Amino acid sequence: MTTFSLDERLRKDCHVIIETDSLSYLLHSNAEVSWFILVPHTNQTEFFNLRSSIQNQLCEQINLLSEFVKLHFDSDKINVATIGNVVSQMHIHVIGRRRDDVYWPDVVWGREFDKTYDSAQLSLVRERLTSYLGLSNTFNI
Amino acid sequence: MTTFSLDERLRKDCHVIIETDSLSYLLHSNAEVSWFILVPHTNQTEFFNLRSSIQNQLCEQINLLSEFVKLHFDSDKINVATIGNVVSQMHIHVIGRRRDDVYWPDVVWGREFDKTYDSAQLSLVRERLTSYLGLSNTFNI
Numbered sequence: 001m002t003t004f005s006l007d008e009r010l011r012k013d014c015h016v017i018i019e020t021d022s023l024s025y026l027l028h029s030n031a032e033v034s035w036f037i038l039v040p041h042t043n044q045t046e047f048f049n050l051r052s053s054i055q056n057q058l059c060e061q062i063n064l065l066s067e068f069v070k071l072h073f074d075s076d077k078i079n080v081a082t083i084g085n086v087v088s089q090m091h092i093h094v095i096g097r098r099r100d101d102v103y104w105p106d107v108v109w110g111r112e113f114d115k116t117y118d119s120a121q122l123s124l125v126r127e128r129l130t131s132y133l134g135l136s137n138t139f140n141i
Numbered sequence: 142m143t144t145f146s147l148d149e150r151l152r153k154d155c156h157v158i159i160e161t162d163s164l165s166y167l168l169h170s171n172a173e174v175s176w177f178i179l180v181p182h183t184n185q186t187e188f189f190n191l192r193s194s195i196q197n198q199l200c201e202q203i204n205l206l207s208e209f210v211k212l213h214f215d216s217d218k219i220n221v222a223t224i225g226n227v228v229s230q231m232h233i234h235v236i237g238r239r240r241d242d243v244y245w246p247d248v249v250w251g252r253e254f255d256k257t258y259d260s261a262q263l264s265l266v267r268e269r270l271t272s273y274l275g276l277s278n279t280f281n282i
Contacts, residue, residue, distance in 0.1 A: 066188070078187055078188070080222065085238055085245060107226075
C-alpha cells in the first residue's frame with residue numbers, strides 16, 4: 001500500500017497499540033471509555049472511496065475489534081464512526097460504551113477527561129488485543 | 142427479514158424518505174446539515190453481529206448514500222456512524238458536512254436547531270435519492 005505516516009494529532013491524542021503493514025490500532029488516551037481507533041494505511045479520506053476489497057478487509061477488522069471491546073471491557077454498546085472533520089487521515093472509531101460511563105448516553109467527541117492509562121494497563125491491552133487478533137508479538141511497536 | 146417497525150424516536154426526529162423491504166432511508170429534521178439515516182430492517186443492535194452478506198449489502202448502501210450526499214449537497218466531508226446509545230434500533234448516520242455549516246468541525250449529535258425542511262424540499266430530496274438509487278417510485282412512502 002502507500003507509504004504511511006500517522007497524523008500528528010492522532011499520535012498526540014492516542015497510544016499506538018499495534019501496527020501491521022496495512023493498519024494501525026490506536027487507543028485514545030481518554031480512559032473514561034474503551035476508545036480504539038483503526039487507521040487504514042491509505043491516502044483516501046472517505047470510506048466510500050475505498051475499493052470494495054479494502055472495505056471488506058476493514059469491516060472484518062472493525063468486527064474483530066468490536067467483539068474484543070465488547071468482551072474485554074464488558075461494553076453495553078459499541079459506537080463505530082468515521083468522522084474526519086478535524087483529522088482528515090482516515091480513521092475509524094470503535095468505542096466501548098457502558099451505561100455507567102461518564103458521558104453516557106452522549107457521544108464522546110470533544111469532551112474533557114482526566115482519566116488516562118498507565119504503562120501496565122497499556123501493556124495489558126496490547127497483549128490481549130494482539131492475542132485476540134491472532135497477531136505475532138513482532139507486530140507490536 | 143424480520144417484521145419491521147421504525148423506532149418512535151427516529152420517527153419523531155426524522156422524515157421517512159424511502160422504504161424498501163430491507164431498509165429505510167430517513168432524513169433528520171435538522172436541516173443545518175445533510176443528515177441521512179439508514180435503518181436496516183433487523184433486530185440486531187450491533188453492526189458486528191450482522192451476517193457478512195448483510196454487512197456487505199449495507200456497506201453498498203452506505204457507499205451509494207455517501208456518494209449521493211457528497212454530490213447533491215456539495216459536502217466537504219461525509220461522517221458515517223452507528224452509535225445507538227439512545228435508540229437501540231440499529232441505524233447508520235450518513236451526514237454531509239460543510240466547512241461553513243453551523244457545527245463544523247464538531248459532531249452533530251445532541252445539538253439544538255431551528256432550520257428544518259419544507260414539503261417541497263422533502264419532495265425534491267425524495268425524488269433525487271430515488272433516482273440516484275435506481276429505485277422505482279413505488280418504493281416511496
